[in-house]
Amino acid sequence: MKRLVSVMLCLLVVFACSNKESETAATSTTESATESHSDAPRQMIPDTPDKPEVHAAIRPFFDDKGLVTEKTISPGDKFEVFIFAEYKENISMTAAEYKLVMPSGVSILMAAETDSSTLRSGKPEEDFMIAFKCAPGPKVFLVKYSCQASQSFAGGDIQTAEGDLSKFIGLVTCSHTPEQYTADTGKAVLKIN
Numbered sequence: 001m002k003r004l005v006s007v008m009l010c011l012l013v014v015f016a017c018s019n020k021e022s023e024t025a026a027t028s029t030t031e032s033a034t035e036s037h038s039d040a041p042r043q044m045i046p047d048t049p050d051k052p053e054v055h056a057a058i059r060p061f062f063d064d065k066g067l068v069t070e071k072t073i074s075p076g077d078k079f080e081v082f083i084f085a086e087y088k089e090n091i092s093m094t095a096a097e098y099k100l101v102m103p104s105g106v107s108i109l110m111a112a113e114t115d116s117s118t119l120r121s122g123k124p125e126e127d128f129m130i131a132f133k134c135a136p137g138p139k140v141f142l143v144k145y146s147c148q149a150s151q152s153f154a155g156g157d158i159q160t161a162e163g164d165l166s167k168f169i170g171l172v173t174c175s176h177t178p179e180q181y182t183a184d185t186g187k188a189v190l191k192i193n
Helices: 002-036
Strands: 057-061 070-073 078-086 092-101 106-113 117-123 127-136 139-149 156-161 170-173 180-182 187-192
Touching: 057 092, 057 156, 057 187, 078 092, 092 139, 127 139
Parallel strands: 070 187
Antiparallel strands: 057 078, 078 139, 092 127, 092 156, 092 170, 106 139, 117 127, 156 187, 170 180
16 A cells, blocks of 8 residues: 555656646747747737628518608508518528607507518517518518507608617627627608598
């Protein structure tokens, strides 16, 4: 037993000494390398690439092509509002968040999401989030709202805005490391007949 303890102690001492020598050699090599390049600046934290410009927007329209932003209706009429996300063609998105601001006298009767919708959460009048299958730009349909104007409706704007809870309106990319982009708001004008 004493021999085993002695052998273990010797091995420990030899191991400790060999580590000390390798540390000394590594330190002297590093010091000589530093001295030879002491004039060259060294960057400790590498630059991270900037996020690409996407020029994102989430906007309401009165048609399923995302072109009409002005509509004339009569009090009591039913109509549809289509929400589209817009961004660069070479970027693909997979989620959006916004709030839908309706003028006084307009109520939402029902909603129908894009066929590629995979998840939704929240209320459009407060903070609505929708996830969908990865979709390239420049324009992607998100949700269609069926609405009705009351008899007292006097006209107004339908707008997209930041959500009440998150204070965010924007999109999320479907890359390996998803990135969040703030989107511009949009407006569609309802006029009275």
